[in-house]
Amino acid sequence: MPAIKQLFIYMKANRIRPSELEKNIGLSNGYLKTQLNRNGSIGENIINKIVSYYKDLNPLWLLFHQGDMLLKKEKDTPIENHSISLNGIKLENSISKKTIEIWLELSDFIMEITDVSMEPKYTKSQIIVGKKVMDKNLIIYGKDYMILTAEYKILRRIQKSNIDNSVLACAYNQNVWQEGNLKNILLYEPFDLNLEHVNELYEIVGSICKH
The missing domain is CATH 1.10.260.40 (lambda repressor-like DNA-binding domains)
Structure with missing residues (x-):
C-alpha cells in the first residue's frame, strides 16, 4: 500500500x-x-x-x-522480511529499526516506486534513497538517478548521449509492444535529455524492499 x-x-x-x-x-x-x-x-x-x-x-x-x-x-528491534541494498551491496538479514531511521535521515531523497519501467531492478512499492548530485559534470554513466525537471520526475539509468550537453535516460524494463504499429518497439524507450532541463539530480545509493 x-x-x-x-x-x-x-x-x-x-x-x-x-x-x-x-x-x-x-x-x-x-x-x-x-x-x-x-x-x-x-x-x-x-x-x-x-x-x-x-x-x-x-x-x-x-x-x-x-x-x-x-x-x-521500545528497544531497537529488527525489521523482518525486508532486504536493504546500499551502494549495490545487499544485506539480506533482519534490518535494525535504528539503522533504517539513521539511513533515511542521511539521505537527500526518498521515494516509493509506483510504476514498472525500472523492473526487474526496482519494483512497485520499493523504497529508493538518493544523494543529491551538486555538479552535473560528475554524473557517472551506467548508474541510476532520479531526474527532476520542470515537467516530470523520473527514475532512469543514465548513459552517454551522442548529443552535446545531454545524457541518455534508459529504463531496465525491456518489454515491447505486442501488436499494432508499435509492435516490437520498447514500451519504455531510451531518450536524450538536455542537462539544462534538469533541475535536480539524485544518485540512487540504496533501496529497501519487502519480501
Whole structure:
C-alpha cells in the first residue's frame, strides 16, 4: 500500500482532516486528496514535515507497513522480511529499526516506486534513497538517478548521449509492444535529455524492499 494511503488511515484513526494536516505542514489545499486519487507518492521533504509535526506517527509504518501505526518507547528491534541494498551491496538479514531511521535521515531523497519501467531492478512499492548530485559534470554513466525537471520526475539509468550537453535516460524494463504499429518497439524507450532541463539530480545509493 502506498504511503499516501497509509497516511489517510492514520488521519482517519486520529480524526485529522486532510485540510488540517495540509495547513499544519504548509501544503497547498487539496494536495493530499489529489495524490490519493492519483495513487501518487509523497516526497521526502513532505514525509519529514509530517513525521516531525505528528511525532506519534511511526515512519516505518508509514513507509514500510512495519510495526504499529503509533510510536511506542521500545528497544531497537529488527525489521523482518525486508532486504536493504546500499551502494549495490545487499544485506539480506533482519534490518535494525535504528539503522533504517539513521539511513533515511542521511539521505537527500526518498521515494516509493509506483510504476514498472525500472523492473526487474526496482519494483512497485520499493523504497529508493538518493544523494543529491551538486555538479552535473560528475554524473557517472551506467548508474541510476532520479531526474527532476520542470515537467516530470523520473527514475532512469543514465548513459552517454551522442548529443552535446545531454545524457541518455534508459529504463531496465525491456518489454515491447505486442501488436499494432508499435509492435516490437520498447514500451519504455531510451531518450536524450538536455542537462539544462534538469533541475535536480539524485544518485540512487540504496533501496529497501519487502519480501
